[in-house]
Amino acid sequence: MSLMEHLSELRARLLKCTLAVFVLGFASLIFAKxxxxxxxxxVLAALPEGNRALIYTSGIEEINVLMKVGVYCGIFxxxxxxxxxxWGFVSPGLFPEERKYAAPFVVFGSIAFIVGASFCYFVVLPxxxxxxxxxxxxxxxxxxxxxxxxxxxxxxxxLRVGDAERAGAVAKETSAQLRADGEGQLQExxxxxxxxxxxxxxxxxxxxxxxxxxxxxxxxxxxVLKQAVEKRVEAVKxxxxxxxxxxxxxxxEAASLLAGVAPTRTEELAGLWKLEKELSxxxxxxxxxxxxxxxxxxxxxxxxxxxxxxxxxxxxxxxLVMALLGIVGVVQSRWxxxxxxxxxxxxxxxxxxxTPTGDVVNLSLMAGPxxxxxxxxxxxxxxxxxxRARNATETGITPVT
Numbered sequence: 001m002s003l004m005e006h007l008s009e010l011r012a013r014l015l016k017c018t019l020a021v022f023v024l025g026f027a028s029l030i031f032a033k034x035x036x037x038x039x040x041x042x043v044l045a046a047l048p049e050g051n052r053a054l055i056y057t058s059g060i061e062e063i064n065v066l067m068k069v070g071v072y073c074g075i076f077x078x079x080x081x082x083x084x085x086x087w088g089f090v091s092p093g094l095f096p097e098e099r100k101y102a103a104p105f106v107v108f109g110s111i112a113f114i115v116g117a118s119f120c121y122f123v124v125l126p127x128x129x130x131x132x133x134x135x136x137x138x139x140x141x142x143x144x145x146x147x148x149x150x151x152x153x154x155x156x157x158x159l160r161v162g163d164a165e166r167a168g169a170v171a172k173e174t175s176a177q178l179r180a181d182g183e184g185q186l187q188e189x190x191x192x193x194x195x196x197x198x199x200x201x202x203x204x205x206x207x208x209x210x211x212x213x214x215x216x217x218x219x220x221x222x223x224v225l226k227q228a229v230e231k232r233v234e235a236v237k238x239x240x241x242x243x244x245x246x247x248x249x250x251x252x253e254a255a256s257l258l259a260g261v262a263p264t265r266t267e268e269l270a271g272l273w274k275l276e277k278e279l280s281x282x283x284x285x286x287x288x289x290x291x292x293x294x295x296x297x298x299x300x301x302x303x304x305x306x307x308x309x310x311x312x313x314x315x316x317x318x319x320l321v322m323a324l325l326g327i328v329g330v331v332q333s334r335w336x337x338x339x340x341x342x343x344x345x346x347x348x349x350x351x352x353x354x355t356p357t358g359d360v361v362n363l364s365l366m367a368g369p370x371x372x373x374x375x376x377x378x379x380x381x382x383x384x385x386x387x388r389a390r391n392a393t394e395t396g397i398t399p400v401t
Contacts, residue, residue, distance in 0.1 A: 013085040020081040025074025032066040035073060036302065039309075042121065043301050046129035047294060048142075054298045065298045072306050076117070076313075083109040090328055101327070109320050116316030116369070117309045124308065124365045128355070131362060133294050141289065145282050148178045152205075152275050159212040159272065167212075168268025171275045178278055195244050198284035199251075203239065205276030206232055206251050213261055213269070221261040228257040311354050315370050322377030326384040333382040340378070347371050 028035065044052045056062045083106045091099050151174040158167035210232065214225050231254035238247035255273040259266040325331045336343075351367035 010089060013089050017078065017082050017085050020078045021071070021074040023074070024077040025070045025072075028073035028077070029067065029070035032069045032073075036066060036069045036298075039069070039121075039305050040298075040301060042125035042129050043133075043296065043305070045126065046133040047296075048134075048290075051293070054296050054301060056298050061297070061299055065302050068299075068302060068306075072310070075310075076113075079113050079313075080106055080110045086324075090324065105320060105324065109317060112316040112320060113313040116312040116314070119316070119369065120309045120312035124312070124362065125305065127365065128308075128362045141282070141286050144178065145279065145286060148174050148275075148279055148282070152272075152279060153208075155272060155275070156208055156212040159209075160215040162216045164216065164262060164265040164268045168265070168271045171268070171271040175271065175275045175278055178275075178282065194284055194287060196239075196242075197287045198280045199239055199244055199247055201280035201283045202248075202251055202277060203232070203235060205280060206235075206254060206273075209255070209258065209269075209272055209276060213258055217261050224257055224261050228254045231257060308354070312366075312369065315373055318370075318373040319377040319380050322374075323380035323384060326381035331381060333378060333385055336378045336381060343374050344371060347374065 040054060043054070047053075056065070084102075087102050087105050091102065151170060155167045155170040155174065158164075158170060210225060210228055213221065213228075217225075231250050235247045235250035235254065238244070238250060255270070258273070259269045261269070322331065322336070326333070347370040348363075348367050351363055351370060355362050355366045
């Protein structure tokens, strides 16, 4: 075949691949939104509770995103067709015994692409987005506060059923654990904790404590509880006027009145109020530490996820591509061995460019498979050469090196 005939055949095969992408991509548009939800699951799982949503900044962005999902799904589903067309283009230059690798090339190439994409989706993306969207110290504080809040709620439940002793024990244990966990483990937040946030949380805690005491001690404590509620109302009014000092004092007075509901349980009620104050301070500190909030757009996150999935799919195709180049005689194993160190450096640089994070874990998750695929490709090329040399020996033909 002449050069023009080769180019004409290449054009025909590219048209077939393009047509397959359009057909399968159009079919994928029917399920574009569910597919988009699956693709964004690693992103949403890394976002804080109550903020797991993506935004769009223009009226047509959502439509563009869904169309992009359809196109990339078409490319993904067309992988066997693309591989078959590649093999069909190079097969005329192969020996008859080498052309029998067509089916294995297409099958294993498709499997390798799926494995690479799956590795990216299930292993790389969750750790990457967790690193990007969460600070370890802030996340640790949030987990401790959530645990302590659940234990505080249990303490109030014990108070509701009349077991003030058990309620005080749980509150004391939780308070001690909360202080022990926070000592020397967290840096000071970049911003000062908001006094308004702390007092708002403390007001909520006081309300819960009053409600629990009303249920636990019954009508006999109604007069004292009424005075405590009046003090809380006073604290709310002072909070509304931003008189935080007066609001804090009124809440402490309300808590002192609660301690008089049951003189024999003063220590337990004081411990419950102390725990509520510590939780409020911790929540204010957590709020100050998280003064930045992720607001992610649909288009940007989809582009990032699809780029990484396709990159890993192509990376896992590397051994088969190298084997194909070895079959047609473009590369040799001794040449690949000679420039092995250069390939390692190239893989590390490529991984650093593709990976949007700067941590060692995610860089290793990208560079590791690249290096393994390169080594596997070198091994496949060596096996191809060994088989070719054996066949040449059997037929009496000296192989070209």
